[in-house]
Amino acid sequence: MSILSGKKILLGISGGIAAYKTANLVRLFIKAGADVKVVMTPASKDFVTPLTLSTLSKNPVFSTFYTENDDQSQNGEQARQNAQWNNHVELALWADLMIIAPATANTLSKMVNGNCDNLLIATYLSAKCPVYFAPAMDLDMYKHPSTIHSFNTLKKFGNIIIPAESGELASGLSGEGRMAEPENILAFIENDILSNLPLKGKxxxxxxxxxxxxxxxxxxxxxxxxxxxxxxxxxxxxxxxxxxxxxxxxxxxxxxxxxxxxxxxxxxxxxxxxxxxxxxxxxxxxxxxxxxxxxxxxxxxxxxxxxxxxxxxxxxxxxxxxxxxxxxxxxxxxxxxxxxxxxxxxxxxxxxxxxxxxxxxxxxxxxxxxxxxxxxxxxxxxxxxxxxxxxxxxxxxxxxxxxxxxxxxxxxx
The missing domain is CATH 3.40.50.10300 (CoaB-like)
Structure with missing residues (x-):
């Protein structure tokens, strides 16, 4: 039985090409016995669909602060009145763990500076649970001083980095910056939790x-x-x-x-x-x-x-x-x-x-x-x-x- 069995996992997805891997990541979390909810940035929906993630997680997917009513018979004012508020505080407090994957350079910078312009960052800023982030970007971006600063600052905040892997990148270059494979993200989180449990080794x-x-x-x-x-x-x-x-x-x-x-x-x-x-x-x-x-x-x-x-x-x-x-x-x-x-x-x-x-x-x-x-x-x-x-x-x-x-x-x- 996975240590993640029974855990409530909030997966935050930002807008990078590696977002396509999150469908498999959700599947692995579910297989491990976790309950999964997904928060997406608007840009991430260009790489993986909310329908896919909702189907795999068996939960609604959230990407905006409110969800408009789909009833076409309602006028604009009625639709706004009947819109469903997606409460970022409730989402954050629901979670036992939050994982942001992929974590793009843009999202990392927002996490560091509290630039709260989307539901994902608002939820992150409200989280009281452990937060893991899996960077994903091109080689030069990954090595840039501003990115290194983001890594170091987020670790000082108590967040846990899941190191990027080396390999072929979307740009055609090869090097460090690939988001860790879903299987490796799962194993990293399991091992990290186990290593900090008070009865480990007993x-x-x-x-x-x-x-x-x-x-x-x-x-x-x-x-x-x-x-x-x-x-x-x-x-x-x-x-x-x-x-x-x-x-x-x-x-x-x-x-x-x-x-x-x-x-x-x-x-x-x-x-x-x-x-x-x-x-x-x-x-x-x-x-x-x-x-x-x-x-x-x-x-x-x-x-x-x-x-x-x-x-x-x-x-x-x-x-x-x-x-x-x-x-x-x-x-x-x-x-x-x-x-x-x-x-x-x-x-x-x-x-x-x-x-x-x-x-x-x-x-x-x-x-x-x-x-x-x-x-x-x-x-x-x-x-x-x-x-x-x-x-x-x-x-x-x-x-x-x-x-x-x-x-x-x-x-x-």
Whole structure:
């Protein structure tokens, strides 16, 4: 899964011959899972059509501050009154990333000086997100002192240059100035984002979902865990640059871009966790692992013959205890779902299982627990510092957990 998946990308296109490449660039962004909107300068429409870019991006293309009504029956005054205002501020605030490609010498100069005479520059000046620009111009223009000044000034502003490539130019000359190829622009942006993520280089193992403990070939003992909390943690860890191993019990949740290990029973989850634990930096055990399993599993389906059925149970192996006993430098995080004496029970688990952090949630809290999109948790660390959180979506709870990990590494670096 690309780091751009789910990102909102605003592509600004200025009027150079390299604008024809932006159709493929939009296609690549969409393929990477991004949501794309396009802002064009009027001159760029001579090189690539808004219809093409709108079709590929599945969004309207913007090039002027307002879009006139196409109803030919309306007179000029009616058309002006019914014109749609294209709000450059809304466009800029919508974006997670802005890419200006091609960035001509003219557009670069306007960006430097704030010469706001078109929608693209107005949107750029309103942007609060990271801005990338991919220069495209002839060799002598690319080397001119005014262009070099534009590059340096824009970098001082915090913008990120995607260097031009060498090759045949529109003038017939050969040299530096070609806009980077769409594949290279995509790779540059992905690598730049990854290099600045706080968990880059960290490996995190996460457990998720329930376990099913077989009674016979048909029946099992399980619980109501959907796996959503663990999957959301895995997605958040990936978002912040970590390499993720997700050990998952049976669930309908989906995920891409992580190493997914599917298990069914507590024993299988135990074995998988021990297989990976030695080589990870962080382990987050969010799975609802069965505490007990049938001592004897029937080879054939148990027939419904008696009024009562007795099943002898035995304890499963405690994954968190076993990992806590062998951990060295790993950060070990557990979950506790309690119904009474929540804080005290959680503190006991921290000590018993040698945890660095426990994420406590109570079935007494409305909106928390299994099969719900929200959760209300309390963080308790190994020093028994208690940090209650408000009710929020499981996605946001997951990000809070990952932020605790990021803070841990920032404080210990």
């Amino acid at each position: 490996k995190i193992m996460i457990t998720a979902g329930p376990t099913y403990e077989a009674i016979d070939p048909v029946r099992f003992i399980g619980n109501h865990s959907s796996g959503k909390m663990g999957y959301d943690i895995a997605k958040a860890a990936k978002k912040f640059g970590a390499d993720v191993i997700l050990v998952s019990g049976p669930t309908h949740e989906k995920i891409d871009g992580v190493e997914l290990i599917k298990v069914i029973s507590a024993e299988e989850m135990y074995n998988s966790c021990h297989r990976f634990f030695e080589n990870v930096d962080v382990a987050i055990c969010a799975a609802a692992v069965a505490d007990y399993k049938p001592k004897f599993v029937a080879d054939q389906k148990i027939k419904k013959s008696e009024k009562e059925l007795f099943i002898e149970l035995e304890k499963t192996k405690d994954i968190l205890v076993s990992l806590g006993n062998i951990k060295r430098n790993q950060l070990l995080i557990g979950f506790a779902l309690e119904t009474e004496n929540e804080i005290e029970n959680a503190k006991q688990k921290i000590q018993k299982k040698n945890l660095d952090l426990i994420v406590l949630n109570s079935l007494q809290d409305e909106g928390a627990g299994f099969r719900k999109p929200t959760n209300k948790v309390t963080f308790i660390d190994k020093n028994f510092d208690i940090q209650p959180k408000e009710l929020k979506s499981k996605e946001l709870v997951a990000e809070d957990i990952i932020q605790k990990i990021i803070s841990h590494y920032e404080e210990n670096n």
